[in-house]
Amino acid sequence: MGLYQRGGVWWVDLTSPDGTRIRRSSGIEDRALAQEYHDRLKVQYWEEQRLGVKPERSWKDAAVRWVKETSDKRSHDKDVARLRALDRYLGHLQLKHVTRDVIDRIADAKAKESSPSNANRFLALIRSILRRARDDWEWLETIPKVRLFREPKGRIRFLSPEEARRLLDELPTHLRDMAQFALSTGLRQRNVSYLQWEQVDVARRVAWIHPDEAKAGRAIGVPLNAPAVDVLRRRLGQDAAYVFTYEGKPVARCSTKAWKLALARAGIERTFRWHDLRHTWASWHVQNGTPLQELMELGGWASFEMVLRYAHLAADHLRGAACRIDGTLASHTENPQRVRAV
Incomplete structure (x- = not known):
């Protein structure tokens, strides 16, 4: 002893x-x-x-438990990577010592390293862990308030049909097929990259995304238009399992050097992201009269608010309302003969 x-x-x-x-x-x-x-x-x-005194817990205790309990999250790998990056700031601290001042220092450091929006991803993770430590694990009585940076709402970037054609012409074959399929279906990059033939019925012109593969956690039925079917027919026989492959493997990353070079050759700014293909698809739908409710179902969004960002592109249905006051202004237009000389 x-x-x-x-x-x-x-x-x-x-x-x-x-x-x-x-x-x-x-x-x-x-x-x-x-x-x-x-x-x-x-x-x-x-x-x-x-005496019933609660044991002191460290930040590492909380991080380890968080990783175990959230292993089913689609962003699990990103959480693990962010926790590794946070270890230099928090790894030596007891959980009760993760104060507002400590969090503010992390926020300032991460904002300087990259951007406020990226810093927010780290801050949101810290906030989630602290809340679970207080509300679920009962390790803490109180937690500091975590303030996120205000992120400016940027404009939706989408391609014109002519820009899209130029881009497709400049992309290597495997990326061209993937981009055309994304522009035709609106699917997110990961859903395109790992689409399997067992998820496609070319004869019925439909594909489907399983719930565990969808961002909103719900299955998505994907009707296939003519350009999408054309892509699938070109890909037939190239791989037994996956629709889109390069050198025998699914294309995990699309925003590669080849993508950026194709953007430059097509005369499109390099800030255009692969995800903006989805914005392009949604914008084209709205501009061609697809109701927002239908767009929500087609795109697999979890809430109607997510598609409202495209509402300004569909002002045609409000033209009648705008014209109701045409006569009001017309009746008050001055007679040119009565305009006084200055």
Whole structure:
């Protein structure tokens, strides 16, 4: 009982108030410091088990539990990558020491590294973990308020039909087929990249995205128009499992050097993203009279608010309302003969 040495490091051996035997390394080589660690640990277990004091948890404890409990998230890999990047700021802290000042320093650092919008992704993750630590795990009584940067609402970037044709002409074959299919169906890049032949019925001119593959978590039925069917017929026989492949593998990344070079040759600014193909598809639909409710179903959006960003492109149905005041202004137009000379 007490302390014993192993490999130059002192180990703790004690029994907690509930009878559990605790054996762990102190990580300390100095016996006096190891004894202090032993005594503090014994007091901690006494306070927790006899007095009901909550044990202190570290940020790393919270991060590990978050990763385990959210392994089914579609953005799980991104969360893990962001947590690794946050370790330099938070990895040495107890959870109660993740204060507003600490979070503000992280916010400033991340905004300088890239952009406020990217910093918001880190801040939102910190906020989610702190909220779960308070509300679900009951590790904290209170948490600091996490303020996100205000993100300006940018204009929707979409291609004209002529720009789209120029871009398709400049893309290498595998990206051209993927881009044409995206422009024809509005599917997100990942859904196009990993589309399998078992999800396609060319005869019925329909494809489908499974719930676990859809951003909104709901299955999407995808009606196929003529350009989409043309793409599928070109791809037939190139791979047994996946519709779109390059050198025998699905195309995981589309915003490559080849994409950027094709943009330059087509005379389209390099800031145009692959995801803007989806915006282009939606914009073309609205401009050609597709109701927003139908567009929501076609695009697999979770809420109507998501498609309202395209509403300004469909002002035709409001022309009648705008014309109701035509006569009002006309009746007050001055007679040119009565205009006084200045």
